[in-house]
Amino acid sequence: MSSEMREQATRDVLPVLPGRAHDLARLHRLVSRGEPVVTVIGKYNHGKSSLLNELIGHDAFSVSDKRETIVLADRLHAGVRWLDAPGLDADVGAEDDRHALQAAWLKSDIRLFVHAAKEGELDAKELALLHELREDGARTARQTLFVLSQVDQLADETEREKIEKAVSAQAHGFALNAVSSVRHRKGREGGKTLMLEKSGFPALNAALRAALARIPQARAQETALLFGEMNGELLALRAAQTLTLEQLRLTRQQQAHEFERGLRAVIDKVSGEIEPVLNAFGEDRALVPDHAKDHYGITAGKRERAHIQIAYSRACIAIDSFLAGHGVVALPAAQHTAAHSLNTVMIAVMGVSVKFRKDLRRMFGEAAGRERLHRDFTHYFELSDDRRALAQRIAQIEAALGAAEKASAALRTLQMQERRE
Numbered sequence: 001m002s003s004e005m006r007e008q009a010t011r012d013v014l015p016v017l018p019g020r021a022h023d024l025a026r027l028h029r030l031v032s033r034g035e036p037v038v039t040v041i042g043k044y045n046h047g048k049s050s051l052l053n054e055l056i057g058h059d060a061f062s063v064s065d066k067r068e069t070i071v072l073a074d075r076l077h078a079g080v081r082w083l084d085a086p087g088l089d090a091d092v093g094a095e096d097d098r099h100a101l102q103a104a105w106l107k108s109d110i111r112l113f114v115h116a117a118k119e120g121e122l123d124a125k126e127l128a129l130l131h132e133l134r135e136d137g138a139r140t141a142r143q144t145l146f147v148l149s150q151v152d153q154l155a156d157e158t159e160r161e162k163i164e165k166a167v168s169a170q171a172h173g174f175a176l177n178a179v180s181s182v183r184h185r186k187g188r189e190g191g192k193t194l195m196l197e198k199s200g201f202p203a204l205n206a207a208l209r210a211a212l213a214r215i216p217q218a219r220a221q222e223t224a225l226l227f228g229e230m231n232g233e234l235l236a237l238r239a240a241q242t243l244t245l246e247q248l249r250l251t252r253q254q255q256a257h258e259f260e261r262g263l264r265a266v267i268d269k270v271s272g273e274i275e276p277v278l279n280a281f282g283e284d285r286a287l288v289p290d291h292a293k294d295h296y297g298i299t300a301g302k303r304e305r306a307h308i309q310i311a312y313s314r315a316c317i318a319i320d321s322f323l324a325g326h327g328v329v330a331l332p333a334a335q336h337t338a339a340h341s342l343n344t345v346m347i348a349v350m351g352v353s354v355k356f357r358k359d360l361r362r363m364f365g366e367a368a369g370r371e372r373l374h375r376d377f378t379h380y381f382e383l384s385d386d387r388r389a390l391a392q393r394i395a396q397i398e399a400a401l402g403a404a405e406k407a408s409a410a411l412r413t414l415q416m417q418e419r420r421e
């Protein structure tokens with residue numbers, strides 16, 4: 001499988017399932033099917049590097065009685081990749097350390113948990129790590145072997161029995177592999193069979209061989225698990241998004257429907273109220289100019305204009321209160337004018353003032369006028385804050401759903417490719 005394909009899958013899935021970064025990286029390794037990887041894990045100076053050197057049969061990793069291994073070291077031997085990891089210690093846990101440990105955790109098929117016998121019982125940190133390894137093993141089928149190291153440093157058999165018993169109780173679920181790297185080296189270099197036997201390495205090697213033989217099966221199980229979990233998570237996510245989307249779309253539709261119905265009713269109602277005003281006075285006198293002498297008197301023109309104004313104001317109040325009830329109040333920011341008081345939807349649609357009967361008739365008396373009012377108010381309804389926020393929310397979920405579908409497809413392609421190989 002091409003690494004581009006794997007990287008594409010990571011690019012598509014990771015943004016949708018950010019909590020799966022580690023699982024994706026692990027899946028990446030599983031589908032690339034590299035050689036088996038064995039790593040050591042444990043506190044510093046517990047003999048991890050020495051152990052690996054004896055397992056490999058030569059000094060591939062550096063050993064010292066101070067804190068020695070600080071970056072991940074890596075050797076290929078007998079078809080197996082051996083990883084030497086830094087020791088775990090809170091006081092010296094630098095950033096590099098953490099990266100190295102994460103990498104070891106990510107890459108390994110088999111973990112050798114190393115604890116030096118002379119230290120006695122496991123401390124809290126080791127217990128926590130062992131617990132994590134146990135949980136991970138139950139979930140992913142990755143294996144951990146417990147190695148009780150440096151047993152030659154114990155005074156006698158009695159002490160050894162005592163410590164083995166105490167540690168076994170703490171490390172329940174793990175078989176103890178008691179070893180001495182020093183004895184193994186001596187036996188190996190001096191050709192001493194008894195020393196080799198006493199080093200515990202033959203038994204550890206047998207346990208390791210059995211674990212290595214189980215790797216293909218463990219990897220298949222872990223691969224299926226990771227695909228299964230991520231597919232399931234994406235499926236659940238998509239179902240939730242689809243449901244939310246349906247609900248929001250329905251809300252949007254119902255709101256629009258309700259608004260349009262209500263608006264039509266208001267326009268019809270005010271039109272009905274204006275109609276008698278338009279017909280009450282016969283000839284339109286609004287255009288009859290007033291003369292200087294009419295300044296204090298009531299003229300036909302003045303009366304006409306007053307009636308028009310009252311009828312118009314009533315219509316405006318009725319429509320305005322309906323609009324306010326639906327959040328249609330101010331013009332969208334892009335349409336604002338310098339005069340603050342003009343930035344209302346009412347003025348944008350109705351105009352600044354209506355003085356004449358013919359204006360009222362055009363607006364409310366004729367079907368085309370009522371249609372225009374309906375259209376324009378509906379336009380501003382869609383531009384209102386609430387409606388825009390709703391539309392935006394729908395667009396966001398549509399985008400998220402699109403991304404989740406893409407992630408599902410990428411994972412499917414990866415899985416199909418993996419099965420074919």
Ligand SMILES: Nc1nc2c(ncn2[C@@H]2O[C@H](COP(=O)(O)OP(=O)(O)OP(=O)(O)O)[C@@H](O)[C@H]2O)c(=O)[nH]1
Nearest residue numbers: 044045046047048049050064065067068069087181
């Ligand atoms: N007596 C005895 N000493 C050992 C044994 N294994 C390792 N040592 C010594 O213990 C010290 C630490 O060994 P390392 O293998 O470097 O330990 P490590 O766990 O890799 O240490 P860091 O890399 O610092 O985390 C060295 O001085 C080794 O010689 C053993 O089986 N018996």
Ligand SMILES: [Mg+2]
Nearest residue numbers: 048049068069
């Ligand atoms: Mg080391």
